[in-house]
Amino acid sequence: MAALSILGLLAVLFVPLSLLVALFFLARPRSTKVPIKGRHVFITGGSSGIGLALACRAAAQGARVSILARSIEKLEEARKFIRLSTGVDVAIYSSDVRDFEDVSRAINEADPIDILICNQGVFFPQELDTQEMKEVSFMIDVNLVGTFHLIKAALPRMKSRPDRRPASIALMSSQAGQVGIYGYTAYSASKFGLRGLGEALQQEVIADDIHVSLIFPPDTETPGLEEENKRKPELTKIIASSSAAVKAEEVAEKTLNGIKCGRFIVACNFDGIMLSIATAGLSPQSSFIMAFFEVMLAGFMRLLALCFQWSWYGTIEQWQAHKHRIH
Numbered sequence: 001m002a003a004l005s006i007l008g009l010l011a012v013l014f015v016p017l018s019l020l021v022a023l024f025f026l027a028r029p030r031s032t033k034v035p036i037k038g039r040h041v042f043i044t045g046g047s048s049g050i051g052l053a054l055a056c057r058a059a060a061q062g063a064r065v066s067i068l069a070r071s072i073e074k075l076e077e078a079r080k081f082i083r084l085s086t087g088v089d090v091a092i093y094s095s096d097v098r099d100f101e102d103v104s105r106a107i108n109e110a111d112p113i114d115i116l117i118c119n120q121g122v123f124f125p126q127e128l129d130t131q132e133m134k135e136v137s138f139m140i141d142v143n144l145v146g147t148f149h150l151i152k153a154a155l156p157r158m159k160s161r162p163d164r165r166p167a168s169i170a171l172m173s174s175q176a177g178q179v180g181i182y183g184y185t186a187y188s189a190s191k192f193g194l195r196g197l198g199e200a201l202q203q204e205v206i207a208d209d210i211h212v213s214l215i216f217p218p219d220t221e222t223p224g225l226e227e228e229n230k231r232k233p234e235l236t237k238i239i240a241s242s243s244a245a246v247k248a249e250e251v252a253e254k255t256l257n258g259i260k261c262g263r264f265i266v267a268c269n270f271d272g273i274m275l276s277i278a279t280a281g282l283s284p285q286s287s288f289i290m291a292f293f294e295v296m297l298a299g300f301m302r303l304l305a306l307c308f309q310w311s312w313y314g315t316i317e318q319w320q321a322h323k324h325r326i327h
């Protein structure tokens with residue numbers, strides 16, 4: 001009897017266990033460790049919010065840190081803040097990521113980069129129908145084209161870095177870069193763009209032992225979010241609140257941990273993990289455990305995703321009906 005039930009248990013476990021073993025050999029790129037201590041971490045948008053939290057955390061973990069942003073005043077304030085909270089001095093570079101020459105000058109002035117974190121970003125939520133093209137282009141230029149400029153400027157010296165240990169390029173996307181959200185047409189497009197860039201780039205730089213990470217935070221408490229909330233359409237607020245807001249320090253922690261494990265997709269809260277499984281698509285996956293969950297939960301996550309869309313479309317319908325009534 002006991003032997004039979006053990007046999008039954010083995011039969012039930014056979015499929016998941018053999019899947020785990022298969023994924024252990026299948027998962028690519030191979031899992032790796034990207035050390036931070038003593039290495040040069042270059043963070044754009046490092047003078048505020050998530051970038052500033054990242055700079056503090058990397059400095060506290062013994063990295064050599066540089067931060068880049070436009071405003072020299074904000075950069076100097078950030079440098080003081082980081083010195084006070086960690087005792088570490090960071091290098092600051094004032095430049096605009098939209099200007100390739102300007103960014104190249106800053107990056108070539110700095111030491112060779114081991115870990116490049118493209119975190120700069122701007123966000124102006126509004127319905128496309130009424131949004132000026134000027135704002136649309138601004139978001140695409142800073143968030144997407146700016147990231148191309150950074151990578152183009154940094155890559156040659158990253159590839160020939162004297163430090164032959166694994167290196168990293170991390171791109172700060174957003175959950176709005178995994179699913180399109182009302183009010184975020186331009187912003188979502190810029191953040192989805194980073195994913196295409198990242199997936200293709202990872203194949204190109206794997207031979208140089210450079211590991212790409214895409215970070216997908218939900219709403220995060222930062223000066224940027226505070227400004228954004230002043231003009232956010234009500235529907236954007238409601239739909240975005242489907243994922244719980246987090247603090248900049250939590251995003252910084254998840255980001256650095258993700259980079260250190262060479263993880264391609266980095267989620268920042270529980271909803272984020274679900275969203276990442278639901279949108280895994282053809283992205284690379286170095287963790288066979290995560291690959292296992294992606295395979296096992298794919299169907300269920302699609303169902304859950306459809307439930308979310310059902311609820312969002314319900315909210316939009318109600319909102320429009322309400323608007324018609326008061327007009």
Ligand SMILES: NC(=O)C1=CN([C@@H]2O[C@H](COP(=O)(O)OP(=O)(O)OC[C@H]3O[C@@H](n4cnc5c(N)ncnc54)[C@H](OP(=O)(O)O)[C@@H]3O)[C@@H](O)[C@H]2O)C=CC1
Pocket residue numbers: 044045046047048049050051068069070071072074095096097098119120121122123142146172173174175216217218219220221222223224225
């Ligand atoms: N806060 C949130 O809710 C979420 C944010 N994100 C993403 O995280 C990243 C950081 O956001 P957050 O910390 O909130 O933003 P903040 O507005 O607080 O900080 C933005 C940083 O980017 C810099 N920056 C902006 N434009 C440029 C530019 N053209 N060239 C160089 N630097 C620039 C800013 O400095 P300066 O103005 O001086 O140039 C500042 O240091 C962004 O990419 C954002 O899209 C993702 C999900 C949620």
Ligand SMILES: CCCCCCCCCCCCCCCC(=O)[C@@H](N)CO
Pocket residue numbers: 123174175176179181217218219220225228239240241242243271272274275278301304305308
């Ligand atoms: C199948 C499982 C689904 C799980 C839940 C999905 C929830 C999606 C919510 C998306 C929120 C987007 C926030 C964007 C924040 C941002 O980038 C702006 N604040 C600008 O900075």
